[in-house]
Amino acid sequence: DGGITQSPKYLFRKEGQNVTLSCEQNLNHDAMYWYRQDPGQGLRLIYYSQIVNDFQKGDIAEGYSVSREKKESFPLTVTSAQKNPTAFYLCASTAGGSSYEQYFGPGTRLTVT
Amino acid sequence: AQSVTQLGSHVSVSEGALVLLRCNYSSSVPPYLFWYVQYPNQGLQLLLKYTTGATLVKGINGFEAEFKKSETSFHLTKPSAHMSDAAEYFCVLGETSYDKVIFGPGTSLSVIP
Numbered sequence: 001d002g003g004i005t006q007s008p009k010y011l012f013r014k015e016g017q018n019v020t021l022s023c024e025q026n027l028n029h030d031a032m033y034w035y036r037q038d039p040g041q042g043l044r045l046i047y048y049s050q051i052v053n054d055f056q057k058g059d060i061a062e063g064y065s066v067s068r069e070k071k072e073s074f075p076l077t078v079t080s081a082q083k084n085p086t087a088f089y090l091c092a093s094t095a096g097g098s099s100y101e102q103y104f105g106p107g108t109r110l111t112v113t
Numbered sequence: 114a115q116s117v118t119q120l121g122s123h124v125s126v127s128e129g130a131l132v133l134l135r136c137n138y139s140s141s142v143p144p145y146l147f148w149y150v151q152y153p154n155q156g157l158q159l160l161l162k163y164t165t166g167a168t169l170v171k172g173i174n175g176f177e178a179e180f181k182k183s184e185t186s187f188h189l190t191k192p193s194a195h196m197s198d199a200a201e202y203f204c205v206l207g208e209t210s211y212d213k214v215i216f217g218p219g220t221s222l223s224v225i226p
Binding site for chain 2: 004006040045088100103104106109
């Protein structure tokens with residue numbers, strides 16, 4: 001079955017540590033996205049990538065970094081510069097072009113103490 | 114500027130009653146509109162989408178939505194609520210620049226037995 005996988009489901013880190021969240025898709029989609037979701041709030045765009053080796057900042061990119069070395073993979077690193085990293089992180093992809101339909105992974109809940 | 118509003122952050126209905134979740138949008142170009150559902154600690158799942166053509170769109174799990182250009186609305190309905198419908202619902206607008214989308218703030222639906 002085609003889809004998006006995110007691992008791990010739950011992640012715990014100490015304050016001051018960088019942590020990388022995994023996102024892999026086998027949908028052959030061109031575009032991939034990272035969102036952050038806080039309790040009772042909608043989704044906020046962190047980074048997105050429309051093609052390999054290229055990515056753009058979203059609305060809340062500070063304290064985060066990404067890479068897109070392969071079409072299938074779009075890992076997100078939460079750095080120690082992110083002041084409030086505890087949140088639910090969602091990865092998504094689209095086929096690209098004028099297709100706005102986003103396919104979502106199951107999410108990773110990051111807790112930093 | 115393009116935007117999405119959802120009237121009511123929390124909606125409660127009795128089991129078997131009509132579900133109506135409201136969504137209004139602002140867009141200077143013909144919109145692409147989506148409804149997604151999110152169950153606790155999970156990713157988002159597409160319920161239905163409007164791109165062009167028929168203004169009454171049917172989706173999964175008995176949901177449907179009607180695109181009304183004159184009212185700039187895309188309300189989600191279901192004739193009879195089921196306990197399993199309790200979830201967070203997001204109205205989403207496709208933005209014209211690349212593949213970015215705009216999420217509404219979400220509506221939490223509770224179903225009372």
